[in-house]
Amino acid sequence: MCEPFSLRIIRLFSRAIVRIPGSNFDAGLTSAEFGAPVFDLVLEQHQRYCDALVECGLELTTLEADLRFPDSTFVEDTAILAAHGAVLTRPGAASREGEVDAIRPAILGFFPNPLRIEAPGTVDGGDICEAGDHFFIGLSHRTNEEGARQLAAHLASFGYTSSTIDVRPMTSILHLKSGIAYIGDKTMVVMEEMAGYDQFQGFELIGVSADESYAANCVRVNDRVLVAAGFPRLAEVLGARGFDPLALDMSEFRKMDGGLSCLSLRF
Ligand code: CIR
Numbered sequence: 691m692c693e694p695f696s697l698r699i700i701r702l703f704s705r706a707i708v709r710i711p712g713s714n715f716d717a718g719l720t721s722a723e724f725g726a727p728v729f730d731l732v733l734e735q736h737q738r739y740c741d742a743l744v745e746c747g748l749e750l751t752t753l754e755a756d757l758r759f760p761d762s763t764f765v766e767d768t769a770i771l772a773a774h775g776a777v778l779t780r781p782g783a784a785s786r787e788g789e790v791d792a793i794r795p796a797i798l799g800f801f802p803n804p805l806r807i808e809a810p811g812t813v814d815g816g817d818i819c820e821a822g823d824h825f826f827i828g829l830s831h832r833t834n835e836e837g838a839r840q841l842a843a844h845l846a847s848f849g850y851t852s853s854t855i856d857v858r859p860m861t862s863i864l865h866l867k868s869g870i871a872y873i874g875d876k877t878m879v880v881m882e883e884m885a886g887y888d889q890f891q892g893f894e895l896i897g898v899s900a901d902e903s904y905a906a907n908c909v910r911v912n913d914r915v916l917v918a919a920g921f922p923r924l925a926e927v928l929g930a931r932g933f934d935p936l937a938l939d940m941s942e943f944r945k946m947d948g949g950l951s952c953l954s955l956r957f
Contacts, residue, residue: 702912706748706954707796711736711763712755719761719783720946721864727942735939736763739916739953742936746911748956751796759789764952767814767832768793769804770825770841771957775848776801777841782812782832800957805844811837816865816952817857821872825852826889828866855889862903864947869903871951873910873933879924881906896931898924907949908935909956916950 711732740750756762761783768790770777776797778790790806797804807813817828818841825845827838842852855866860883863869869881870890877894880887881903885895898906905921908928917925919937928935940950 703746703748703956705751705800706743706956707751707753707765707793708736708740708743708954709753709763709765709793710755712757712760714757714760715763715946717760718764718946719785722945722947724941724945727945732942735942736953739938739950742914742916742938743911743954743956745936746914746916748911751799753793753796756789756792759786759792761786761946762789762792764816764948765789765793765955766952767816769797769955770813770815770818770820770845771797771801771955772820772825772845772848772850773957774850775844776804777813777844778804778806779813779815780807780809780811780837781814782830782834782837783814786814797955805847807837807840810834811840813837813841814865815955816867819867819870819872821878821893822876823850825850826866826870827852827854829854829856829858830865831858832865853889855884855887867907867951868947868949869906871906871908871910873908873915873928877931877933879906879908879928894931896924896927904940904944904949907951909950911956918944918950 814832817833819826871879879896885897902921905924909916914936915933917935918940925935
C-alpha cells in the first residue's frame with residue numbers, strides 16, 4: 691500500500707566536494723546590500739553546512755581555502771557532476787575563471803574524463819538545475835548562449851535532455867538556481883516570479899513568496915532538504931508535503947550572493 695508521505699529517493703548522493711572559505715572571502719563579487727560578512731561566522735556557518743552534509747550521509751572531500759580566488763568556496767559554479775558524466779565549466783566572471791583549474795584535480799579523482807566548456811562559452815554551475823533526466827540551463831549574466839549550447843550538447847551525449855530558461859531580465863537573482871530548486875519526487879521549489887513558467891508543467895510546484903524568495907535555493911540531499919534558516923513558511927510547506935527540511939544559517943553567504951547549493955558539488 692502507498693503511504694501518502696513516504697518519498698521516493700530518486701538519486702542518492704554519496705559524496706560532496708566543498709572548499710573552506712578564505713580569509714579574503716569578503717573580496718568576492720556581490721550585489722547584495724547586507725553589509726560585509728563576518729569571517730568567524732562565515733567559517734562557523736560553513737562548518738555547520740559541512741556537518742549537515744555528513745549527517746545526510748555524504749563523504750566529504752574538503753579542499754583548503756584558496757586565497758587566489760575569494761569566491762572559490764562557491765564550488766558549485768565550477769562543474770556539473772551528473773550520474774552519467776561530468777562537465778567542467780567556464781565561469782562567466784573573469785575573477786572566477788581560474789577556479790576550474792584549481793578544483794580540477796579533485797574532480798578528476800572521481801570523474802577521470804570530464805568534458806569542458808570552451809571559450810567563448812561561459813557557464814556557471816549555479817545556472818544548471820538537474821531535474822531527473824532533464825536539465826534546465828539558465829541563461830544569465832554568467833551563462834551565455836554559447837555556453838548553454840555546448841553544455842546541452844555535452845548533456846545530450848550523456849543521454850540527458852535539456853532546455854534553457856532566460857533569467858537575464860530578472861534583476862533579483864544571480865543564477866537560475868537562485869530562484870528554483872528540484873527536490874526530487876517530481877517537485878520543484880519555485881520563486882513566485884517564475885511559478886507560471888510553462889517549462890515546469892508536469893512538475894509539482896511549491897511556490898515561494900516574494901518575501902522568502904532567497905529560500906528558493908534549497909537542496910535535496912538524500913532524505914533531507916537543506917533550507918536557509920529564517921524562512922519559516924517554506925520550511926512548513928516542505929514539511930507538510932512530506933519532505934524533511936534541515937534549516938541552516940546562511941546569513942554570511944547571502945551577503946556575497948551565495949546560497950545553499952553553491953557551497954558544494956554533490957554526486
Ligand atoms: C559570485 O558572484 O560569483 C559569488 N559571489 C556568488 C556565487 C554564488 N553561486 C551560486 O549561486 N551557485
